[in-house]
Amino acid sequence: MTRRWRTLLAVSLIFLSAACTRKPGTASALKPTAFGAALVESSGGKQTGAIGTLLPQPLVVQVNDEQGAAVTGALVDFNGQASVTFDPPSALTDASGQVTTNVALGSVAGRYQLTVRTSTRAQKLVELNIEEIALGYQEQLGFQLDNKYCASCHDPESTPERVSNYDNLEVKPHPFTEGGTFNQISDDDLTAIISHGGPAINKSALMPPYGYTLNKTEIESLISYIRLVSDPPYHAPGTVYTRK
Amino acid sequence: MNAQLKEWLRQNFVASPVRRFGWASLLLLIALAVAPTKDFFNEWRHYQRQYRKFISTRPDSLILQHHFTSGIQQIWLPQLAVVDRCTTCHVAVTEKNLQDPASVPEPFRGHPPVAHNVKDWGCVICHRGQGPATELAEAHNATRAWEEPILPARYLESSCGQCHRAPLTGTPQLNQGRNLLGRYGCVHCHTIKLSDGSRVKPTDDPPSLSHIADKTTREWIYAWLKNPYAYAVTTTMPDFKLTDADARDISAFLIANSTPVARDTEGARNPPAEPTAGASLYGESFCASCHAVQNAAGNVVGGDVGPELTRIGNKAKPEWLRAWLRNPRVYNPETAMPHYRFTEPQVSLLTAYLGNKSDSDLLANVRLDAATPEQVAHGKLLVTTYGCAACHEISGIGKPDNFAPELTRVGSKPLTEIVFLPGMKRSTPDYIATKIRQPRSFGAGLKMPQYTLAPAQIDALTTALLAFTEGAHDLPMALTIPAKALANYQPAGNAGELMADLACFSCHAINGRGGDMAPDLSSEGTAVQRPWLEAFLKNPGTLRPALIRRMPKFNLSKSEIAELTDYMMTVYQTPAFDRDSLSSTSFPPAQVEQGRQLFYSKYACQSCHIIDTKADKGYIGPTLTQVGSRLNAAWIYHWLKDPQSLQPGTIEPNRNMNDEDARALTAFLMTQKGSSNQGRKK
Numbered sequence: 047m048t049r050r051w052r053t054l055l056a057v058s059l060i061f062l063s064a065a066c067t068r069k070p071g072t073a074s075a076l077k078p079t080a081f082g083a084a085l086v087e088s089s090g091g092k093q094t095g096a097i098g099t100l101l102p103q104p105l106v107v108q109v110n111d112e113q114g115a116a117v118t119g120a121l122v123d124f125n126g127q128a129s130v131t132f133d134p135p136s137a138l139t140d141a142s143g144q145v146t147t148n149v150a151l152g153s154v155a156g157r158y159q160l161t162v163r164t165s166t167r168a169q170k171l172v173e174l175n176i177e178e179i180a181l182g183y184q185e186q187l188g189f190q191l192d193n194k195y196c197a198s199c200h201d202p203e204s205t206p207e208r209v210s211n212y213d214n215l216e217v218k219p220h221p222f223t224e225g226g227t228f229n230q231i232s233d234d235d236l237t238a239i240i241s242h243g244g245p246a247i248n249k250s251a252l253m254p255p256y257g258y259t260l261n262k263t264e265i266e267s268l269i270s271y272i273r274l275v276s277d278p279p280y281h282a283p284g285t286v287y288t289r290k
Numbered sequence: 291m292n293a294q295l296k297e298w299l300r301q302n303f304v305a306s307p308v309r310r311f312g313w314a315s316l317l318l319l320i321a322l323a324v325a326p327t328k329d330f331f332n333e334w335r336h337y338q339r340q341y342r343k344f345i346s347t348r349p350d351s352l353i354l355q356h357h358f359t360s361g362i363q364q365i366w367l368p369q370l371a372v373v374d375r376c377t378t379c380h381v382a383v384t385e386k387n388l389q390d391p392a393s394v395p396e397p398f399r400g401h402p403p404v405a406h407n408v409k410d411w412g413c414v415i416c417h418r419g420q421g422p423a424t425e426l427a428e429a430h431n432a433t434r435a436w437e438e439p440i441l442p443a444r445y446l447e448s449s450c451g452q453c454h455r456a457p458l459t460g461t462p463q464l465n466q467g468r469n470l471l472g473r474y475g476c477v478h479c480h481t482i483k484l485s486d487g488s489r490v491k492p493t494d495d496p497p498s499l500s501h502i503a504d505k506t507t508r509e510w511i512y513a514w515l516k517n518p519y520a521y522a523v524t525t526t527m528p529d530f531k532l533t534d535a536d537a538r539d540i541s542a543f544l545i546a547n548s549t550p551v552a553r554d555t556e557g558a559r560n561p562p563a564e565p566t567a568g569a570s571l572y573g574e575s576f577c578a579s580c581h582a583v584q585n586a587a588g589n590v591v592g593g594d595v596g597p598e599l600t601r602i603g604n605k606a607k608p609e610w611l612r613a614w615l616r617n618p619r620v621y622n623p624e625t626a627m628p629h630y631r632f633t634e635p636q637v638s639l640l641t642a643y644l645g646n647k648s649d650s651d652l653l654a655n656v657r658l659d660a661a662t663p664e665q666v667a668h669g670k671l672l673v674t675t676y677g678c679a680a681c682h683e684i685s686g687i688g689k690p691d692n693f694a695p696e697l698t699r700v701g702s703k704p705l706t707e708i709v710f711l712p713g714m715k716r717s718t719p720d721y722i723a724t725k726i727r728q729p730r731s732f733g734a735g736l737k738m739p740q741y742t743l744a745p746a747q748i749d750a751l752t753t754a755l756l757a758f759t760e761g762a763h764d765l766p767m768a769l770t771i772p773a774k775a776l777a778n779y780q781p782a783g784n785a786g787e788l789m790a791d792l793a794c795f796s797c798h799a800i801n802g803r804g805g806d807m808a809p810d811l812s813s814e815g816t817a818v819q820r821p822w823l824e825a826f827l828k829n830p831g832t833l834r835p836a837l838i839r840r841m842p843k844f845n846l847s848k849s850e851i852a853e854l855t856d857y858m859m860t861v862y863q864t865p866a867f868d869r870d871s872l873s874s875t876s877f878p879p880a881q882v883e884q885g886r887q888l889f890y891s892k893y894a895c896q897s898c899h900i901i902d903t904k905a906d907k908g909y910i911g912p913t914l915t916q917v918g919s920r921l922n923a924a925w926i927y928h929w930l931k932d933p934q935s936l937q938p939g940t941i942e943p944n945r946n947m948n949d950e951d952a953r954a955l956t957a958f959l960m961t962q963k964g965s966s967n968q969g970r971k972k
């Protein structure tokens with residue numbers, strides 16, 4: 047009697063463990079039909095998007111062989127921090143050698159390093175690093191203000207909807223990604239230049255004052271956005287704490 | 291053995307009353323100690339102990355220590371029915387020093403700056419989850435007793451939308467989702483009621499199908515029904531996944547049901563023009579401000595007010611197109627398209643040009659036999675079944691009410707009421723997103739059609755829908771921030787009729803009604819000089835070189851121009867000041883010179899504006915070469931003092947200018963009459 051029970055218990059335990067270890071719905075058993083030698087970013091890098099949400103444009107990468115020709119059927123993996131999601135997380139390159147994935151960044155504002163991988167025929171890993179920026183609420187607000195008030199001069203690139211005024215200016219404004227310049231300017235000086243215009247810190251009068259147009263919160267938001275997109279990254283002065 | 295044990299137990303525990311009492315007391319004590327012990331090992335105490343340990347290593351530990359209160363913390367907002375104990379574990383949400391994600395682990399991180407103070411609003415209003423819970427799993431996840439888990443950051447903006455009905459600068463995703471709800475006409479079929487009793491209104495304008503046989507062929511309707519996207523990639527018409535027979539029958543019914551519109555056939559005799567000759571007229575008329583065309587590279591170029599015209603030649607019959615271009619209001623009195631007053635040769639040019647915009651493959655394989663009465667009857671049945679009349683006006687078929695499930699509280703739909711697909715994550719946001727992405731996958735016989743939406747658009751729609759929660763609907767009216775009510779302003783008299791005919795409100799806003807493509811005209815009469823307005827209406831020139839959308843030329847008659855100018859100069863005035871309060875002539879040369887100095891040095895206006903076409907290059911604001919014959923002195927003066935008060939939202943910064951500077955600049959600008967003075971021409 048007891049023996050029967052014991053066998054039954056053992057059998058059920060085996061079933062149970064089998065049921066628990068089976069990962070549900072992992073159908074990513076993609077088999078590459080070809081191998082490349084290099085990974086190239088086609089589009090979608092260096093974007094900004096609100097935390098947690100999909101980036102405006104999908105990330106597109108291309109796999110090339112040694113001769114630089116596009117490879118169809120190579121397996122590409124997308125990786126990032128745990129909170130970053132890719133749809134799809136891995137795929138085979140299409141007829142033009144490209145793979146497209148939709149990226150949603152994590153729920154914390156900041157820079158996210160994404161890694162794209164493919165392997166060569168010799169099982170050697172080829173990696174491509176891509177950086178994207180997630181905007182928190184404050185930075186998002188700053189981004190919107192930048193689009194409305196600043197970008198037409200500070201962004202040298204023209205888009206179909208917005209012609210850049212950058213080239214028309216005698217004294218060239220600094221693009222906000224220019225960390226080399228902006229990281230040297232303190233928050234107080236940035237606030238002064240936005241509020242009172244260029245002459246506030248002996249810069250060009252072509253930069254008008256916005257202190258009577260934008261409120262304090264809006265100026266803080268703009269600065270937080272400028273700080274987040276600057277390249278090289280901005281580090282606030284003062285004590286730096288590290289995680290133990 | 292058993293007997294011995296029983297004897298030992300009896301002697302030790304039961305035999306003497308003292309021992310019995312002693313053991314019983316001990317058991318009682320242990321039982322009493324269970325509760326405090328369990329409490330001591332509570333999850334939140336563990337986090338608070340960890341927090342103390344974490345801050346003790348930091349240089350600012352004294353301040354942090356001082357801010358910290360142990361025990362269960364609670365934020366109670368009776369008006370909003372919020373009881374939040376999240377801050378029991380998230381002890382430092384208000385600490386500015388602990389916001390750095392790189393050095394501070396959760397749950398000790400300070401909340402990044404947002405529009406609301408956490409102390410005044412709590413956490414669950416935005417993040418959802420179970421506020422009163424003090425255990426991690428219960429607070430964050432869905433449980434049997436609490437079906438609303440933490441909202442993923444992906445849809446977080448939906449929480450703002452529970453109270454804020456107006457668009458916010460900080461919530462682009464929510465704003466986009468709300469636009470899509472209106473633009474894709476979701477609310478034609480799905481009712482969404484707001485807490486004030488009003489309904490979310492659609493912003494699209496699906497065409498009436500009552501006279502469709504005038505406009506297009508049965509073959510086109512068939513191809514369109516089978517795949518709207520093949521005809522126009524920007525269409526908001528969804529794919530109903532109809533069978534060939536069903537599409538055949540619906541097209542048969544729509545053609546049979548159509549009645550002709552009375553219209554003149556004048557001009558039909560005009561010889562057809564060369565197709566390519568109309569291209570320049572198409573460009574000059576700024577058709578692209580409203581209509582998009584897909585170019586050879588696949589990019590869609592142009593506005594989205596009117597329908598895409600890439601393959602219009604496949605759809606519109608030439609005689610209909612001709613009549614439409616002559617006066618669109620004959621076919622559709624409510625259309626957003628202006629009545630251009632084209633001459634007959636111009637109508638011929640444009641008809642030929644547009645008729646040539648076609649794709650020979652689109653209708654190549656469509657062969658339809660003459661419709662039978664059975665097919666027409668079956669088509670009518672299908673049109674009723676699929677609720678076509680919820681969006682389109684179809685004579686003989688009434689608009690169905692509550693055609694699809696109401697979505698008033700969809701954001702807090704209980705999980706138990708949702709049928710999930712196998713392998714799908716069991717959450718409301720995932721259900722909504724999947725339902726939008728693949729509506730028919732939830733079962734056979736479902737009627738919701740397939741939309742073509744980008745992943746980001748699906749997320750935006752989901753965000754907008756998640757804002758319609760139980761809580762949002764029951765929110766006291768005093769706590770909601772309503773959207774700006776849409777004004778139903780109507781200009782009066784002949785000028786009003788003329789403005790409706792020209793569809794001014796499709797682009798311009800006046801007194802709260804109208805589009806945002808072109809400047810608000812509510813104060814135009816105060817701003818501009820009459821001769822300039824007359825000349826501009828006759829032949830609109832370029833004011834803002836950076837803009838790609840422009841005012842078209844309508845070929846207005848002299849009397850029409852006089853009618854419009856009279857009305858605008860008299861009615862559209864700001865109450866803030868008098869148009870003639872400053873003289874527009876005779877400025878002392880010294881003052882003008884002072885204004886020039888201020889323009890170029892102190893205020894550096896040339897960064898955005900052009901006065902001297904050779905030296906200045908500013909490309910953001912309007913060109914000012916002839917501003918002195920365009921604007922009134924009083925308008926310029928008050929604009930310089932406070933632009934936002936005259937046009938809210940303008941990007942011209944407020945310079946807090948003193949009176950003297952403003953007067954000098956006004957004098958300088960008023961002397962800029964331009965070399966070719968439009969206002970005085972002819």
